[in-house]
Amino acid sequence: MIYAVTCNPALDWMMRLDAFAAGGINRSFSESLSMGGKGVNVATMLTNLGVPVCAWGFIAGDTGRTLEAALQDRGITTDLIHLPEGLTRINVKLKTMDNASEQARCIQETEINGAGPRVDAAALDRLRAQVDTLRAGDVLVLSGSLAPGCPVQLYRELVERAHGCGALAVVDAAEDLLEAALDAHPFLIKPNNDELAQLFDIDGTDEASLERAAVELAGRTRGFVLVSRGAKGAFLANEEGVVGYSVAPRGALVNSVGAGDSMVAGFLAGWLNATSLHDAEIAAAGDPLAALTFATAAGSATAFCEGIASGEEVLALVPDIFITPGPSAP
Numbered sequence: 001m002i003y004a005v006t007c008n009p010a011l012d013w014m015m016r017l018d019a020f021a022a023g024g025i026n027r028s029f030s031e032s033l034s035m036g037g038k039g040v041n042v043a044t045m046l047t048n049l050g051v052p053v054c055a056w057g058f059i060a061g062d063t064g065r066t067l068e069a070a071l072q073d074r075g076i077t078t079d080l081i082h083l084p085e086g087l088t089r090i091n092v093k094l095k096t097m098d099n100a101s102e103q104a105r106c107i108q109e110t111e112i113n114g115a116g117p118r119v120d121a122a123a124l125d126r127l128r129a130q131v132d133t134l135r136a137g138d139v140l141v142l143s144g145s146l147a148p149g150c151p152v153q154l155y156r157e158l159v160e161r162a163h164g165c166g167a168l169a170v171v172d173a174a175e176d177l178l179e180a181a182l183d184a185h186p187f188l189i190k191p192n193n194d195e196l197a198q199l200f201d202i203d204g205t206d207e208a209s210l211e212r213a214a215v216e217l218a219g220r221t222r223g224f225v226l227v228s229r230g231a232k233g234a235f236l237a238n239e240e241g242v243v244g245y246s247v248a249p250r251g252a253l254v255n256s257v258g259a260g261d262s263m264v265a266g267f268l269a270g271w272l273n274a275t276s277l278h279d280a281e282i283a284a285a286g287d288p289l290a291a292l293t294f295a296t297a298a299g300s301a302t303a304f305c306e307g308i309a310s311g312e313e314v315l316a317l318v319p320d321i322f323i324t325p326g327p328s329a330p
Contacts, residue, residue, distance in 0.1 A: 017096050143173065188267065189221060241326060262298040
């Protein structure tokens, strides 16, 4: 079973406008409400691929209950921790659209992200207790920012607890949280091109330097480093070197939000060979190149649509993913 943790989930309120004026009255021509948070996105993509997953994390108040109900309506199993005070945050996203073009496109996006409710010591202990129930073969995914009240070492601690149960752990988080978790040896980390460059203070366009940095990170984690590179695709490294490179399929970028999270979900689906939507065996479980293929397909499919892509949209792209084995490919 895969367990996706979102410490600070959100409801994303998207408003589309013809123009935006700071300090004035603005009126949208359409709105939409969606679930937000990196772990939520991972759980959504896994569910879309037919992979069993349970969403863990903290919610609060009426907005939290709305989020929980939305997850369950999507068919996602939940075991969320309800905080006694506060509200699950609402993130407001304002998209200024160019409706004069043949196809409306976003020309500017403004975001106002909420802080989220404070997590108390009792809730943290409940999360620790959940992680302690993991078993061999389970996967714990730790994604995104921490909520107020969470210690910066939380992901490191949870990775260690998961390992103590024989489970694998995945970390996809910002620089300080990722750095804190590295020496706990997560099975997979997924920095994007810019995050990797910032970690090592290197030129993000220097591919050789990026590859060396990823291999160095893998040496610390003793696992895999999946580096997403947007339209350039991705590459996968372990401590021995680059395992493989993927080329992203052609398509129009619609929305990059959730694409990286979809890559994490796709990697796990491919690694475990767990998707119930795939008719034929793509490879035996534990094949890193199969995992890279599914990761690239899932990330690209989400980038090409509004929201998280469906399983069918991901599988339609799998044949179009071109993989070049690296020097450390199995």
